[in-house]
Amino acid sequence: MPGSLSSLTIGDFSRATHLSIKTLRYYHRVQLLEPAQVDHDTGYRHYTTDQIPVAQVIRRFRDLEMPIEQIQAVLRAPDLTARNRLIADHLSQLEQDLARTQQAVASLRDLLADPSAAAPVSHRRVDATMAAAVSETVDVGDLLPWFLGALGELYATLDARGVAASGPAGGIYATALFAEERGEATVFVPTAAEVQGLGRVAPFTVPAAELAVITHAGSHADVDRAYGALAAYVSSHALQVDGPIREYYLVGRHDTADAAAWRTEICWPIFSTGAPA
Numbered sequence: 001m002p003g004s005l006s007s008l009t010i011g012d013f014s015r016a017t018h019l020s021i022k023t024l025r026y027y028h029r030v031q032l033l034e035p036a037q038v039d040h041d042t043g044y045r046h047y048t049t050d051q052i053p054v055a056q057v058i059r060r061f062r063d064l065e066m067p068i069e070q071i072q073a074v075l076r077a078p079d080l081t082a083r084n085r086l087i088a089d090h091l092s093q094l095e096q097d098l099a100r101t102q103q104a105v106a107s108l109r110d111l112l113a114d115p116s117a118a119a120p121v122s123h124r125r126v127d128a129t130m131a132a133a134v135s136e137t138v139d140v141g142d143l144l145p146w147f148l149g150a151l152g153e154l155y156a157t158l159d160a161r162g163v164a165a166s167g168p169a170g171g172i173y174a175t176a177l178f179a180e181e182r183g184e185a186t187v188f189v190p191t192a193a194e195v196q197g198l199g200r201v202a203p204f205t206v207p208a209a210e211l212a213v214i215t216h217a218g219s220h221a222d223v224d225r226a227y228g229a230l231a232a233y234v235s236s237h238a239l240q241v242d243g244p245i246r247e248y249y250l251v252g253r254h255d256t257a258d259a260a261a262w263r264t265e266i267c268w269p270i271f272s273t274g275a276p277a
Contacts, residue, residue: 006048010035013047017055032068032075033058066090103221119226121214121233123270126206129167132158132195133188133204140181147171148253150187150200155254157201158189166192170206170248178245211246211267212239219259226266234268243269 014021027033028045033055035045047055054075061071070090077083134150151169158165167190176183186204194203212234216226227245234240246267256262 006050007036008047008049010045010047013051013055016052017059019055019059027058030068032072061090064090064094100221103219119215119217119229121212121230124211124213124267126209126211128208129190129206130192130194131170131188131190131204131206132163132201133186133206134200135184135186135202135204136200137182137184138177140177140183143177143185146185147187151189151254153199154187154189154201157198158191158195160198161195163191163193163195166190168248168250169252169254170246172206173245173247175242175244184244209243209246209267210270212270213265213267215250216264216266218262220262220264223264223266226264230266230268234270239270241269241271245269 008016010021010024013019014024019027024033024045028035033051036048036051037046038044039046058071058075061074066074070086074083074086077086132154134154136146136150138146154169155165169187169189172186172188174183174185177185188204188206190206195201197203212230214226214230214233216223246269248265248267250263250265252262252264
């Protein structure tokens with residue numbers, strides 16, 4: 001192999017592909033891009049010109065932050081369809097990451113431009129309410145998929161039972177879920193009649209409470225701003241009492257895919273102030 005017209009030393013191959021010698025050695029070690037031949041006496045690596053396009057493809061995948069394991073799967077795909085599917089999946093993930101980044105940037109710009117912007121806070125007394133609910137101890141990192149699954153199961157069960165919701169869905173979240181990243185979460189849908197349990201769905205009584213309420217508009221990407229404003233209000237008015245946070249989804253995922261139209265009431269437990277319901 002060395003000495004042939006199609007052979008390149010690792011230095012020449014590095015210049016041809018813009019991949020450093022250190023990177024090429026690493027790709028050899030993880031079996032992503034192996035030299036065509038390694039001299040047993042000197043340990044020198046030699047590549048062929050046919051490997052240049054492969055190296056160029058790998059370099060572009062790495063520029064797109066594709067993990068080594070996924071690049072290996074792409075290069076070893078049995079056919080073009082399988083290869084294209086793997087690439088499309090990664091591009092889709094990149095687009096989702098980009099959307100989250102753009103959303104975070106927009107939220108940060110808004111926060112810097114107007115850090116004190118917040119909806120008004122009101123007080124509300126709520127009576128005990130009959131509902132169907134799913135309750136479970138969950139990790140905070142699993143909360144969103146758990147919430148979506150529980151809410152879908154609730155509405156499907158109510159539909160199967162022929163029971164209509166009597167109000168917007170809600171959630172009750174233990175303090176430990178925020179403070180310890182693991183705690184009890186309950187998602188419920190109010191009903192006019194008691195619902196017979198099915199699967200994870202069980203009858204539930206939403207407890208009566210006195211609440212300070214703020215309404216968050218839009219997606220939950222920056223819902224922490226509403227939480228912060230509500231906590232500041234409750235603290236400054238010396239109203240706080242122990243108890244779980246409550247949310248009501250006036251307009252949510254179940255109603256529309258347009259996150260800009262979502263409206264979420266965030267409710268902080270307070271002691272009784274005699275405020276009207």
